[in-house]
Amino acid sequence: MSELEFHTLLVQGVFLVAALTVPALLFISAPYGRHARGGWGPQMDTRLAWMVMESPSVLWFSAVFFAGAHAWSLVPLLLLVLWQSHYVQRAFIFPLKIRPGGLTPVSVVAMGFAFNLVNAYVNARWVSEFGRYELSWLLDPRLWLGVGLFVLGYRINRRADAVLAALRRPGETGYKIPRGGLYELISCPNYFGELLEWTGWAIATWSVAGLSFAVFTAANLVPRALSHHKWYKQKFPDYPPGRKAVIPFVL
Ligand code: NDP
Numbered sequence: 036m037s038e039l040e041f042h043t044l045l046v047q048g049v050f051l052v053a054a055l056t057v058p059a060l061l062f063i064s065a066p067y068g069r070h071a072r073g074g075w076g077p078q079m080d081t082r083l084a085w086m087v088m089e090s091p092s093v094l095w096f097s098a099v100f101f102a103g104a105h106a107w108s109l110v111p112l113l114l115l116v117l118w119q120s121h122y123v124q125r126a127f128i129f130p131l132k133i134r135p136g137g138l139t140p141v142s143v144v145a146m147g148f149a150f151n152l153v154n155a156y157v158n159a160r161w162v163s164e165f166g167r168y169e170l171s172w173l174l175d176p177r178l179w180l181g182v183g184l185f186v187l188g189y190r191i192n193r194r195a196d197a198v199l200a201a202l203r204r205p206g207e208t209g210y211k212i213p214r215g216g217l218y219e220l221i222s223c224p225n226y227f228g229e230l231l232e233w234t235g236w237a238i239a240t241w242s243v244a245g246l247s248f249a250v251f252t253a254a255n256l257v258p259r260a261l262s263h264h265k266w267y268k269q270k271f272p273d274y275p276p277g278r279k280a281v282i283p284f285v286l
Contacts, residue, residue, distance in 0.1 A: 039165055042244075045157050049247035052150070053254035060258035067139045069210060069266060079144060081137030082130040088147035089126035093119065096155035103163025110168035110178070114240060117185055118158070121232060124193070132200045134208060154248055158236075161244040181239025188231025191217060195224035212271055219275070220283040222267055223260040227281050230256060257281055 036044075064070040067081070079087075096118060105111050162168070172178055198218060202211045217224035233252045237245035260281035268274050280286055 038160075042157065042160055042165060045153055046244050046247045049154065049157065049251055053247070053251040056251070056254040057258060060255065061261075064262040065143060065259060067143050068137075070262060071138070071140075075140035076142050078138040078140050080135075081139045082133060082135060084139040084144045085130035085133075086126055088144050089122060089151060091148060091151040092122040092155050093126050095152060096122065096159045099156050099159035100163045103160065105166075105168065106163040108168065109170060110172045111163045111166075113182075114162045114168070117182065117236065117239065121189060129196065132196070134203055136208075150251075154251070157244045158240075158248060161242050162240060166240065166242055166244075177241050178239050181235045181237070181241075184235030184238060185232050186235075188228045188233075188235055190228070192225050192228030192232060195228055199225065210270065212267070212274060217283070219278070221260075221279050221281055222264040223256075223281045226256040226260045227283075230281070257286070261286075 066072050066075045067084075097115075100106055100111070100115055103111070194216065195218070198213050198215065202213060203209075217227065221227055230249075230253055233245075233249040237249040239245070257280075264278075264280035
């Protein structure tokens, strides 16, 4: 089997995992954060969990990217900046902003780590080796539509995560109703921003590899947003009734 065939197989695997993830998460919410519960084996510090889980998306992605024949071409480098602007923040800055002392099952971390290994390889290898991104791609509207969507999603995601982080004073562990900005329309603007980012990535790279990650992100985060939304409505009798879960005015 050639490496490209292996790569194609992994991309198909990501689509398959996405298809299995939707029904699984509609019945069993991933057991971390507010949906944490026993029975998922040993646990570890949540901040460390995020760092371990997301680190392949920074380190392994970079290693695979720079092994590619086109790593030093302009468009792949631009795509690298896009990817790393998200993942350096997610792996090494975001964990320091969430409350200390939380616990996450090692099994969840292991699954996230394994997924990120595959996903980082699939996307980095495509961008710097198998894909063809000539300088002319800089004049293609798909690149800039994708970049624009990614940047918009990034800003929404960062802002929404910052609103959540500011809800707790030092030492607090409970939950409050988040308010302001997109929180007036949906319960999970951080997930909405994430969906826009990876849709933008799929368009900017115009690749099946990028599409597989956007589809997986939706498969993972839409059911979780529905669980969060249901949880908010059960926990807070005064929860704003007009709010949707994750897509403004729609879902
Ligand atoms: P959540 O919104 O569940 O939680 C984010 C943080 O905010 C946690 O520290 C949580 O605390 C805290 N928090 C959430 N709601 C409240 C509230 N109402 N009151 C007080 N504190 C609150 O997000 P996730 O942890 O699932 O995800 C974090 C980030 O990672 C998001 O930006 C998400 O988009 C991204 N992500 C991306 C995935 C992908 O597939 N690409 C997959 C998963 C996450 P606590 O932990 O105590 O609940």
